[in-house]
Amino acid sequence: MPELPEVETTLRQIAPFLVGKRIERVTTTAPSYFFITPPAELRKSLEGRQIEFLERVGKYLVLGLGEGDRLLLHLGMTGQLFSSEAASVRLLSATARAALPPEEQIHFKPDRHTHLQFELAGEGPQVYFRDVRKFGKVQWIAAGESNDRLDRLGTDALEMSAEELFSANRGRRVAIKAMLLDQSVAAGVGNIYADEALFLAGVRPGRAAKRVTRVECETIVTQLKRVLKRSIETGGSSISDYVAPDGSDGGYQDERKVYGRKGEACLVCGNEIKRKLIAQRSTHYCAHCQR
DNA sequence: ACCGCACCCTGAGCGC
DNA sequence: TGCGCTCAGGGTGCGG
Known part of the structure; x- marks a missing residue:
């Protein structure tokens, strides 16, 4: 969606x-x-x-x-x-x-x-x-x-700070990806952009939130905002049902690095993009680029 | 408080 | 052609 x-x-x-x-x-x-x-x-x-x-x-x-x-x-x-x-x-x-x-x-x-x-x-x-x-x-x-x-909504993802993510992560055993999908933490983030931001930040989506460092939170938040802004510039992602109000497609689906690319080569290292369920959602990542 | 899971609903695509 | 299965960008509410 x-x-x-x-x-x-x-x-x-x-x-x-x-x-x-x-x-x-x-x-x-x-x-x-x-x-x-x-x-x-x-x-x-x-x-x-x-x-x-x-x-x-x-x-x-x-x-x-x-x-x-x-x-x-x-x-x-x-x-x-x-x-x-x-x-x-x-x-x-x-x-x-x-x-x-x-x-x-x-x-x-x-x-x-x-x-x-x-x-x-x-x-x-x-x-x-x-x-x-x-x-x-x-x-x-x-x-x-x-x-x-x-x-229930937290800070809008475009406004959020690394410190907010870091403090939300404290003591949490759930996957970092689950934290990004939690609308009370970062309002607006969904499955595609959570995967894309974690890839760009080099963080494995399944890592326990409490094991993500402050510096990594900085990178995640920076990349997340970058990806969201870039997607807005291109009119969003049209992957299955989404169309803009004039019936046109967005353009960001062509810039995806991992989402929906299971089995394809990582654009950075060439290894195969993996897909697994995390937080009950289909999750895409590169096991080599993301730690 | 936290966590995982079932559930809400319809349609497309695939293998047989 | 048709059947059964899996999958889908989200969110809530429940029980353990």
Whole structure:
């Protein structure tokens, strides 16, 4: 799914279609795991409201609706937030696309996975939120209410310091990779960028967090920020489902050093990239370059 | 407090 | 063609 760079890319591209607009109508799918706030309640709360801002908090997006009301969005693994003018070309799989009549291959038509449709006042496209696996989330946060999900988040990965990582690691037997994936430690980091940052830092992802030195924490945090910033510059990684709001691919998948490269040669030393499960997530590393 | 694991859900790709 | 299996970028909640 979308990690920090993909969510940031989504934010930058979708903001012009949302911010300053009034929501005239909201269409949803039926109640499901996806809706933390029931869809009927959501429609009622949103219709007629003006969108004042859109911001990213870790991997979450927060819509500001005035008077302190907010809407929390999370893209989960397969969430896609995009303009209704985006073509179907990348939004659907090749097989799903082939099954459509030609006109729908050019312009995306909401399907059963399109859980939210924002019809906005004035010119400009509608905005759709589609999510096949429904691991995404949408929740209304009324003015003055706190939110557990947001409250649990630690420092945004782009802002974090080596000292924060080092002190979080203290006494922890879990893998350093698990620490990076922990959103209360570094908000926004996910599986791809955790693997990439640890490779660039030369640290084995399975090493116990408490065995990672202060100096190594410096390197990890430096490389992590570098990788995240570079990925934002290229529009994120499009590996399976992620597409930018205009339906285009990101570019960072072409710059990956280890993620998804199991069995291929390490670009530094030529040894085979290994894959194993760490923290229940598929993890890629070079046993020669990472200690 | 910490840790590992089951679970939420759908679809693609692969071997047979 | 079809079946069964594995895999997927995330996060929560439980029991030990």
